[in-house]
Amino acid sequence: MDPVSELFVATGNEHKMVELRRLFPGIALRLPRELGESGRFEETGETYLDNALGKALHLYRGLGRPALADDSGLEVPALGGEPGVYSSRYGAVAGRKLADADRNALLLEKARELEDRRCRFVCCMVVVLTEVRFLVVQETCEGLLAAGPRGEGGFGYDPIVWLPERGVTVAELSDPEKDEVSHRGRAARRLLALLAAGRARG
């Protein structure tokens, strides 16, 4: 296998792109619009894998170039796993998504009476290299729902996920600290290891 020097990324989320560029320092991450593709893909899957693999395959077919996609969410077991795979659309009305802060407030309100405040971020990350070469990983980051939002870093649910062993929310971590413990950081390191293993074999 040739070394992978660039990957097209199926995302419209700029925050995610910034994180991904930190997490894949040796690989040029490019956006589909650089090749005139919208990369738009409706995330209608029922699992993180459905969405990540669906996005990556769609982009791979459109461009004929190696494609990376991730799908992630926050699960609260005491809420039956909500918001889960619907995390980014949580509380959306008529397809109109809430702003991060409003979504966080909504989830904390629903969780107000919960004794079991455990939660976990999940990230499924997929690379489609060719018609018959796929890399799939799924990783988690365990925490507790905070009493209220704290911290300015990160994005999404980061301000309301408190990490007991660090005593801060994910949004209070520096970028390198977040990458070390986050679901997306763990997934990226496993993907990089798989890419490196393929390179060694090829």
Place this chain on the structure above:
Amino acid sequence: MDPVSELFVATGNEHKMVELRRLFPGIALRLPRELGESGRFEETGETYLDNALGKALHLYRGLGRPALADDSGLEVPALGGEPGVYSSRYGAVAGRKLADADRNALLLEKARELEDRRCRFVCCMVVVLTEVRFLVVQETCEGLLAAGPRGEGGFGYDPIVWLPERGVTVAELSDPEKDEVSHRGRAARRLLALLAAGRARG
């Protein structure tokens, strides 16, 4: 999600088809040739996932109907994981595969001096339900390389994989016993659970 009542299976291996029909009793497993498709697909992947997902996607695209594929192999860690993903082609010359018995003899010969005779069957099983619905599982069955082939059941490497807790090779198990412990049996049960979970949600 509608209940899945039938799946097209990407395989040319009749032994595998017999096992799969036992393992998915509530689902009609059909062969692509019933719809005039060859279902032929060259397994050139570097991982079980590459082959299983590649086969299932290829079949799904050809038929536009839900497709099931599995890829499996036997790994001997002391032989660097061989034969692994190349299990069915192990010892092949110019693309001509060996008969099961010859392949087993070849592997036992290579393993003759090994102290660490641990081995494991691996099965990756994939269902492609729609463009954005994928089920992927991977399961193992742990054993030890036998001194010589024993048993008439099963197929492939079954006669040379000895199960310490049962005191027999996989080929000496009855069909229901094999299904209970085998990599393919475990994978099928996890897939059925995922299919049932999807049905409950939908």
